[in-house]
Amino acid sequence: MSKLSLSDLSKQLSKPEGKTGIEVAKQMSESNFTMIESAYKHLNITPSDEVLELGHGNASYLSKLREQYGNFKFYGLEVSNLMVEQAKLNEFLNCEFECFDGEILPLSDQSFEKVTTSNTIYFWREPKKLISEVLRILKPSGIFSISFADKEFMKTLPFTQDNFQLYSVDEVCALFKNEFELLNSCTQVEEVKSKAGDLVLRTFHTLSFKPKV
Known part of the structure; x- marks a missing residue:
């Protein structure tokens, strides 16, 4: 990947753009x-x-996911127009990709049973607003899952000083507690190549929630 300043790398991770954004996205897809x-x-x-x-x-x-779970219907929302374009190049069947503003989900109420996101929470401008939107479009029996890197681990990375809001498990649970109930939580550690090119041990968490009755 082209050599980037820490500030530029941080921006590309939050919203990939241009030729460099394609390179960054390729690495993210593999490492994440x-x-x-x-x-x-x-x-x-x-x-x-x-x-x-x-x-x-x-x-x-x-x-890879469809090898495990079959040809499930996939609907993706992205803040990056470039990533929508790149996703469409895969020519996957049974998929739709669309841009959104990062806050309002362009979907009808109770339209999905299962919603997920990974490594995006650091960039949510208004977390509680987006969580309320997820609740709105999720069916009452639905599940929302989220994966994110551990706060203490993320602090050690030089590019997280700008554009990143870091969270612990307790802090994420606090964001969801008024509208969601925690179903499951797990923590894993893996060796990955960082965006700066180094091999590191990354601790990450996966939480799943259901709407409160």
């Missing part, structure tokens, strides 16, 4: 697969499911 896979595992997907993912990047990992 275990986190994405964990979030999907928490959804208990069947081949007949419709899944909404927020912040899907280039979505190249979908082929």
